[in-house]
Amino acid sequence: MIEARAVVVRSDATSVWVKLSDPVAGCGRCNEPGGCGGARIAHAFGRPSDIFRIDNTRGFVPGDAVVVSLRDGAALGAALTSYGIPTAGALLGVIVATWLGGETSAWLGLVAGLLMSYGVMRRVAQRRGWRQQFSLSIRADGAACPHPRVQP
Known part of the structure; x- marks a missing residue:
């Protein structure tokens, strides 16, 4: 605690x-x-x-x-969620876009991954159980x- x-x-x-x-x-x-x-x-x-x-x-x-x-663990959980989801989304977007269309589309993949991460973070933050742990x-x-x- x-x-x-x-x-x-x-x-x-x-x-x-x-x-x-x-x-x-x-x-x-x-x-x-x-x-x-x-x-x-x-x-x-x-x-x-x-x-x-x-x-x-x-x-x-x-x-x-x-x-x-x-x-205990609430601050670490918040940091991992707040940084982990956008980082994973950005990396996934870049990897998929690069695989599908080369280097130029990697930038579009980065933006798409970050936008999807934003949506995921909003949904996670709206869950009552997630907020209560903090x-x-x-x-x-x-x-x-x-x-x-x-x-x-």
Whole structure:
């Protein structure tokens, strides 16, 4: 489980908005010799948002300390799907077009493969089960306050 501590900043009857209190910054060696600078790449187009909307299933209110979780393998699955399907479509389009018509048609095959991949990705993304595996879950952060919260 990938977990991060957060604080509830806003809530309503169905949702909470949480702000990460310890945003992940990579290995911490960005400014040291041998560091890859991976955390700086994430900020190339502006600071990423550290506020997320999550279903409020437990009645959290602003100020509550929580832990936000993402299922193991969800990030890898998203990356493999997002990059794998278009790459496979492009390669398949180029291979088939080259086999059928030579080098000039390879470009058309590339475009056709990418367009088909786009259609496949849209269908995959519309499947409810596929989207649910990437949903964040939330629980109270027991380390922040040792006292159980009393529900009225």
